[in-house]
Amino acid sequence: MKIAAFTLLLVASASASHYRSSESTLVDLWGQCGGETYLGDIDCTGGNYCKKINEYYSQCQPGGTNVTSVGRWGQCGGNGFTGTSLCEGSDKCQVWNDNYSQCIPSMDAEATAVPDNWVVSKGVCHNKCQGDDDTDVGNIATFEGCVAEAVKRGRYFAVWKNNKCQVLRTVYTYSMDPACTSAAYFDKSKYTCSGNSDYYGNDIGNTQTRFDRCLDACEYYTSGGKNCNAVTYVQMPGNTYFGTCFFKYVPKDAQPVKNDMGGAACKLIKST
Template identity: 45%
Template structure:
């Protein structure tokens, strides 16, 4: 009886140990971010790199060095910048540099799902509506939401929609639809603004106008009515309107964070 009990306990310990050892995130997997309920420890040989408040990813590297195919630079990149021996840091654009083999110059862009540029705000349950005259919007062969955003950025577009398994990229958008199957992204100037999808700055209004999201930010920067100024916006399409409305705001405390919004709104504030 004692032998059976000991064997049972030993088996439980081994099982728990194996379970603990397997609860790691593989390289390129998500390891953090708001609403992330999965594991946060990266597998051996990789490290959890922070992209934004919603997403962190396991990338090759560790001990102050970035492994092969890991990110080693770019605007707002706060991680390590030295590649592991035998690799070199290749600059792809202002927002992304990557460790590649040092013995040859790569001829292709980085994998489409490696990293989303940080100057794209992401919004859940929203798909932007295509405007008349906007061409080259289909993006066939795209297999993920992140890849859809990267494709839009590569084409010089301003908006990306991921509706189920379908990607569309748009140059202009002044309205949107709400749908559980949708996720979208909009490009903005990350050097001048901080922006959050599905958020709202309550009160502090100084004016409003019906316009597109990109024009909303530009109008705020040049706003001056009755001696009032604008340093923040809330862009949203209300249920009784077929166009988005830009609510201009002035917020004295620029460190103030917006509140969660459930109707697809976007909140932005100018960097101090």
């Protein structure tokens, strides 16, 4: 029977490798946590619970402490399966075959639009800073979902390249790459922003910094009796360390124009 073969595969896999977390008394996901002759640890790491497969083998599976629902990637159905078919949150129980169903992210729950406080630049790859960890995100199906993951994690930049998602906390530079699309957070109560754009001319100053600091600085920048009311943020050729923030003084009805260097253009809502 296929389900029996699947169970034996799990048992063999666990026997070949001893799954153990850095916490010495906890067993990692998919590790053995029980059984008639088992003498090891029985408590699973956070977000998992010890599921009895048969009298000889129990395994740490997704589901947390609430075993009335199954965590993401956990089994939720199939011939011979006796557990719950209810997945956590918005995940759905996907039937793969007669013997196995699994909780996976629901496409209905996948973000379908980028929030209006994120500026999107196509052909732009925001560069990861040294020390920025936990940036690569798996199981994301779309660019919009990547931005949603950045929001969820409290990050300010999202990069989508070759159907892979990266979320970043701090960005100083970017590179041009047609395989990339990137997004950056901005405060929509203060600014309107447009990707791949510029407010040509009307420069009153510039500085080398990162995108979020460019916006913060504009609010307080004055030169020649003119207050900054717009910015263009662009990666200048040959500068591998900082993007350049161009402070602008533009007419209130000024509209951004296309910029092939990947720049983002933002204008203060309450300009003077």
